[in-house]
Amino acid sequence: MILKEIERSDGVLEVVDARCPNELRCLKVEEKVEELGKPLWIVINKVDLVPKEFADRCKRVLKRESNAVDVVHVSSKKFYGFWILRRSLKSYFKDVDRKVRLVLVGYPNVGKSSLINMLAQYSATSTAPKPGHTKGKQWIRITGKIVLSDTPGIIPREFFSRDWEKILFPRDVEESAFILLEKIEKAEGSNFEELYGLKPKASEETLIRIAERFNFLRRGGELDTHRAGQKILEDWNSCKLTAWWL
Numbered sequence: 001m002i003l004k005e006i007e008r009s010d011g012v013l014e015v016v017d018a019r020c021p022n023e024l025r026c027l028k029v030e031e032k033v034e035e036l037g038k039p040l041w042i043v044i045n046k047v048d049l050v051p052k053e054f055a056d057r058c059k060r061v062l063k064r065e066s067n068a069v070d071v072v073h074v075s076s077k078k079f080y081g082f083w084i085l086r087r088s089l090k091s092y093f094k095d096v097d098r099k100v101r102l103v104l105v106g107y108p109n110v111g112k113s114s115l116i117n118m119l120a121q122y123s124a125t126s127t128a129p130k131p132g133h134t135k136g137k138q139w140i141r142i143t144g145k146i147v148l149s150d151t152p153g154i155i156p157r158e159f160f161s162r163d164w165e166k167i168l169f170p171r172d173v174e175e176s177a178f179i180l181l182e183k184i185e186k187a188e189g190s191n192f193e194e195l196y197g198l199k200p201k202a203s204e205e206t207l208i209r210i211a212e213r214f215n216f217l218r219r220g221g222e223l224d225t226h227r228a229g230q231k232i233l234e235d236w237n238s239c240k241l242t243a244w245w246l
């Protein structure tokens, strides 16, 4: 599905999470985009969660190490970045005098829907270039000729890295929490200590102490480390918990 959409498009916006932008790139999709000769933009979303110095460094690194036409920062929460993205797209397609259709792709939870909402709010009108062609699909107008599909492409599960498959769709919650904790332990910075009152460490002890702190108890009064693991994963997904690494 996603590859078909890319094939039909004139360009791709790949959304990544500013907390770990490099890990949440999908290289298989990037390769495909390149193979098809389509231009790619890497959109680093959620920049409000990381220090500016880190965000700027990510941009430099991704510009150097990817085939993206451009790498831009946005925050769909703070409504930041629309004009910069628009300027970049406009400049790339300046000599094209037909409609340009872009699609947005990305891992789950990187903020695709939030970003589409932000872009749609700036958009003068949402348009449907081919009424009836794809039922329900709308196009968001970025400029007079550049439009973006309002239906994002979700990276297919078989393209996920193993770690992120486990973090995003945990089967064994404790194991998934440990994988995330290991990453946070090595991260450049985080608000972990502020949130839970201890240093991040991928150990049973961390889950026990969080269960104590939040009074997570099983029926018999035993500490519920499963709930503690769940809390860490939920706080990460809802962006309450932040940590950043390249």
Ligand SMILES: Nc1nc2c(ncn2[C@@H]2O[C@H](COP(=O)(O)OP(=O)(O)OP(=O)(O)O)[C@@H](O)[C@H]2O)c(=O)[nH]1
Pocket: 045, 046, 047, 048, 049, 074, 075, 076, 077, 078, 106, 107, 108, 109, 110, 111, 112, 113, 114, 115, 154, 237, 238, 239
């Ligand atoms: N702080 C912050 N949080 C954001 C930003 N954009 C999205 N979020 C949060 O990130 C989480 C995921 O956002 P979504 O827009 O639902 O992400 P998605 O990529 O559409 O996720 P799926 O539909 O599950 O694939 C939500 O809790 C959002 O509130 C942002 O720019 N800054």
Ligand SMILES: [Mg+2]
Pocket: 112, 113, 114
């Ligand atoms: Mg979504």
